[in-house]
Amino acid sequence: GGLVLVVADGDSIPAHAFTSEDPAASAKKKLVVLGTGWGGMSFLKELDSRLYDVKIVSPRNYFVFTPLLPSVTNGTVEARSIAEPVRRMISSKGKHIEFYESECIDIDPVNKRLLCRDASHIRTKDHEEFTVDYDYLVVAVGAMANTFGTEGVQEYCHFLKELEDAERIRENVVDCFETACLPHLSDAERKRMLSFVIVGGGPTGVEFAAELYDLVSEDLVKLYPTLRELVTVTVIQSGDHILNSFDQRISAFAEEKFRRDGVSVKTNCRVLKVNQKDVEVKEKTTGKLDNVPFGLAVWSTGIGTRPVLRKFMEKVGQTDRRVLATDEWLRVKGCKDVWAIGDCATTEQRKLLDDIAYLFEKADVDHSGTLNVEEFQTVMEEARGRYPQIDLYLQRQHLQHVADLAKISMYDEKKKEKQLSIEEFKKALSEVDKQMKLYPATAQVAAQQGAYLAKCFNGLLDVDHKPEGPVRIRKEGRHRFQPFRYRHMGQFAPLGTEQCGAELPGDWVSVGRSTQWLWYSVYASKQVSWRTRALVLFDWTKRLFFGRDSSR
Ligand code: FAD
Ligand code: MG
Ligand code: MG
Ligand code: MG
Ligand code: MG
Structure with missing residues (x-):
């Protein structure tokens, strides 16, 4: 006895015929996506959501443009400028997609059921957990910071993974400067307060060091003129060189620039332990032990697997692996109807x-x-x-x-x-x-995998697993879709003071000031919406004219 629509010729049609309650709609397969980062959002962007009953589960109702996260740590870019609300992204396409702001805490691949927990800060104890059923599951939960079991890291270091991390770092940097101004500090204490230590010489660590140097040398020296000589920035790297995933010319340029700026780089150095006020390091070649005092330490040495996936890996027999493994169609090995993309998975490529x-x-x-x-x-x-x-x-x-x-x-x-x-x-x-390499844990890979997978789903993916056996290269038994292939579009290494290294396809390497502008334009054009694009451009412009904001 619901609403009845009356059409011109007098026939009446029940209203629900026009809504999603019609039988055809209820027969749609339930597709659940875990995560709203690079992988998940790029998948959803390309997906024809009319074909499935789509649900998203993620503890964050926004997407973060991670390449600009280091710029948030020194206030070059505002946190809000690089976050895009998920609901805005899914509604803009007139899609009907459900979003649950919650964390998936268990995947049951046998009953095809997820256990989720409300990600709200205002917990109501009795309702916080619920289940979601799926027919198809796309896992894109990303990775978390890896401490490699080093003592004291969780307690005393900052990570730089989430938006909150970046904001917290920014607050703490300013706090270090303010504390260093207090009258009762000894000289040694003051110097420690202004010692910034970065563990990990990969792109994130190096970029953060560069951003920090900019903040100190361009803005804070004017506000805290007496402290200038006391500030130190130290990068601790276990390998021979910083930025060792980049072309050697870029890595050398970065080291040279840091040398000129007075950012100290300790290579071949391993962190043994982090204490409240210093890190204990060991020089690999000489075996010499040393203590580096810090006011603020950032830990950025690599990524690890989230607990929910650890548990899942055990259930699907991937116990001997470090990272969830998929085949080249991005299907999780050892179970049906589950795909994984981005930092949370590795794609195992087939050897000739x-x-x-x-x-x-x-x-x-x-x-x-x-x-x-x-x-x-x-x-x-x-x-x-x-x-x-x-x-x-x-x-x-x-x-x-x-x-x-x-x-x-x-x-x-x-x-x-x-x-x-x-x-x-x-x-x-x-x-x-020998040409095969693991795909790197980058936004580029995650985004390409998301887009690839969406195309497969749009083509009404033949979800039955094909035999894993010999691969047929002729007509018979061919997969409906080509395996995923990664196309490397190059990488950037912003080095501060308007300097940047870039590595583009075709072995094209460039360093210097013009490259910085290339970087600005690439990142501005890659922003996910006109809103964030405008905000980021505004932040950059504001900084050029007025400097960075040093208020906490
Ligand atoms: P993420 O983007 O991390 O997304 C994971 C999503 O899953 C998040 O929404 C998270 O909230 C959600 N989630 C977590 N746990 C759960 C759960 N239990 N249930 C449901 N959802 C969950 N890459 C580049 O290519 N270029 C760069 O310049 C670059 N710069 C970077 C700078 C920094 C500071 C960092 C940290 C990373 C940078 N990266 C860069 C790497 C890039 O951000 C990652 O490779 C990319 O985010 C991976 O995408 P993803 O979808 O796998 O994971
Ligand atoms: Mg994701
Ligand atoms: Mg993200
Ligand atoms: Mg990966
Ligand atoms: Mg022959």
């Missing part, structure tokens, strides 16, 4: 060598037990779509090179007679397999 017997048999069309030049070329061509490492190899070397490794020449007529044994074939393929 795993399939060597199969490839050899396919290639050897004349069943001679050896491959001739033509057979070899054909199989490599056909395998290209399935094994991205072939293309990566070819980008660097010519196919001839692969053939050379296998001692056959495609161009030398005399050698054309050469036949390739399976052993020689194996040697050539193992060279090609």
Whole structure:
């Protein structure tokens, strides 16, 4: 007896025929997405949400543009400028998507059920946990800071992962300066207060150090002129160089710049323990022990797996792994209907060598037990779509090179007679397999994976698991979708004082001031909405004219 719509010719149609209560709609598969970071939001952005009954579970009702997080620590950019409300993002497309601000605390892959907990600060004890059923699950919960079990890190260091972390760091930096002004401090105490220690010389640690140096040298020195000489910034890095995932020219440029600025870089140094007022370090080469006092320490040495995924990994038999593993279609290994993208997962790429017997048999069309030049070329061509490492190899070397490794020449007529044994074939393929690298834990990878997966879901993904066995490279039994492939678009390393290193595809490396402007424009154009784009540009402009805000 609900509402009745009356149409012109007098027929009456029940109103629910126009709502989501119609039978077709209720038959939609339940698709649940965990996480509203780079992976989750890029998935939702591309997904045709009419095809599924979509729910999002995440403890944060906003997306964070993480590349600008270090800029929040010194007030170059306001925290609010780099956060975009999830509800705004999902409603802007006229989508019907449910959002639950809560944390998933358990995944039950057998009954396809999630246990979630309200992420609200105002907890009502009796209602805080609830369950959500899924048909398909996309896990994009990201990673958390990794202390590697080092004592004292949780208690005394800051992390730089979340928006709150960045805001807290900013407050504490200013607090260090204010405290250092108090009259009763000894000189040593004052110096300690103004010692900033960064553990980890990766992109985040280095960028934070650079931002901090900018804040101190451009703004705070004017406000606290007497403290200038007392400020120290120290980066502690366990490897030989900082930024070692970057091109060596950028890493060298960064080290040189820090040397000039007086940011001290301790390489080959391991942190043994963090105390309330200092870190204990050990120099790897000499074995020398040292204490570095700090007023503020930031820990940024790498990422680890969230507890909810640890538990899940045990349930699906991934006990021997550090990170949740998926195949190249991003399906979690060991269970059905669960996908994982971004920092919380690793994509296991298939080696040519795993399939060597199969490839050899396919290639050897004349069943001679050896491959001739033509057979070899054909199989490599056909395998290209399935094994991205072939293309990566070819980008660097010519196919001839692969053939050379296998001692056959495609161009030398005399050698054309050469036949390739399976052993020689194996040697050539193992060279090609060396091109495979784990995908880095970056926004770029997470976003590309999210977009890829959404396209598969839009194409009404054939969700039944295909046999994992030999991979077919011809027509029969082909996957409906190509495996995921990562396209590296380059990376930036902002180094402070309007200096920046950039590494773009095609081995293009650039450092210097113009690169900083390139960085500004890339990040401004990559902002997720016009609102955040405008806010960030406004913040940058404000800083250029008025300097940074030093109020807490
Ligand atoms: P995230 O973006 O971390 O998203 C995870 C989401 O899951 C969050 O919304 C979180 O709230 C939610 N979540 C957590 N636990 C649960 C749970 N139990 N249940 C449900 N939801 C949960 N990458 C670049 O490419 N370029 C850069 O310049 C760059 N700079 C960076 C600077 C900093 C300071 C940091 C910290 C990272 C930077 N990165 C950069 C890396 C990049 O941010 C990550 O690789 C990217 O965020 C990974 O995306 P994700 O979706 O896997 O995880
Ligand atoms: Mg995510
Ligand atoms: Mg995020
Ligand atoms: Mg990953
Ligand atoms: Mg043959």
